[in-house]
Amino acid sequence: MISKFDRFQKRRLISSYFSVVLSIFLMLFLLGVLGLFVINSKNLTNDFKETVPLTVYFKDEAQDSTHTAFREELRTAPWVKDFAFVSKEQAAELHQKEIGENFMEFLGINPLLNSYDIHLRAPYVVNDSIEKIQSHLRENPMLADAYYDKQLVTMVNDNVEKVSMWVLIISGILALIAVLLINSSMRLSIHSNRFIIKTMQMVGATKSFIRRPFIWRSIRLGIIGAVLAVIALIGLLYYLDTNYPGLGVMRDQIMTGAVLLGVLLAGILITWISTFIATQRFLNLRTDDLY
Structure with a gap:
């Protein structure tokens, strides 16, 4: 018979996994939207240029x-x-x-x-x-x-350069924030298992053996979050293409596909690196520093 404590631990574990997947999903969805905006802003700029x-x-x-x-x-x-x-x-x-x-x-x-x-x-x-x-x-x-109209062409190109520069700056800042937030979620997830990590290390398990299950679990959570983000982005693209066809969001299908693939790979890569660093940190801590 399952005790109340076991049920509590199971609910806490599920809640922890859910919060990690949710944070990964939200951050990757934000990055995907930003990527789609970048490629479509270029298309809109080209469309405007071609009206001169x-x-x-x-x-x-x-x-x-x-x-x-x-x-x-x-x-x-x-x-x-x-x-x-x-x-x-x-x-x-x-x-x-x-x-x-x-x-x-x-x-x-x-x-x-x-x-x-x-x-x-x-x-x-x-x-x-x-x-x-x-x-x-x-x-x-x-x-x-x-x-x-020489003046119009000059103004268009100058404004495009300024807007492109600010879009790249904002994209870089938001991408960094997304990586830091996902990294923070993964560190919190590993933090709750710090005593298990240290116990395994004390009985002679190698660092790679200890890291492996945590990394695979994080990658699975990252894939789930990334797949949900890709599904949400596809839904957003379908909505915009259906209701606002003039935007042409599905015009460059190769770049759109590259953004969706990039979101999926980012979910795997960021969670893998974050988990590796987090587990390595706890493996290098002294037992007294765990408290």
């Missing part, structure tokens, strides 16, 4: 063959994400809507030019790259001008 247009204007005397050849060049250019042709008539209509009056009535002509709005791929949305592209395009004798 490079507008190319053609002279009126440019023939259809010139436009056809130019479109073919854009389709094969590695720096082009997409492009759209805007005729001078379409440009006049847009201009009329913006200013609220028909400027051609008192001018008598349409002074606007046929143009292309070219959206560049994110790596090329820097002033040096765009200026090289401008110089290349201006070699076309039928080109009237190639224009982009």
Whole structure:
């Protein structure tokens, strides 16, 4: 018959395991959310960069063959994400809507030019790259001008660098906090077994033999916490992708999978290292120092 003391010890042991798994789960979930935010913030930044247009204007005397050849060049250019042709008539209509009056009535002509709005791929949305592209395009004798908002591009890149730096700093701080908290939970778990560790050592058990069961138990708890964190992260991704598809959280599936795998490996690695250090500490203590 199980005594009240045995039942109490069993409940305390289960409570201890539960608190360790819960702390591991919460910290790894936080790290996973942070990792997903980092990779998706880069995607959102690239999306914003790719909305900045490079507008190319053609002279009126440019023939259809010139436009056809130019479109073919854009389709094969590695720096082009997409492009759209805007005729001078379409440009006049847009201009009329913006200013609220028909400027051609008192001018008598349409002074606007046929143009292309070219959206560049994110790596090329820097002033040096765009200026090289401008110089290349201006070699076309039928080109009237190639224009982009230089100030906007400068501001976007400067802000992206600042935000990226702060995200990395905050990520590093939170990652360190998560590791310390998990390490603290594992140390508390080992602390309750310090007398067992010392007793095994006193009867002649080697340090590696004593450490082994504690490390394997901690790794199992770490795997449970990590698996729960991965399941929660998958649920979060599914929710965001279903309700906010514009965020594109599942766009980069390789990096998303790498974050989930990293969470699982972190759960194993952190618990293994923490348990090894904690058990080693108690193995090196004198018996009097255990109290």
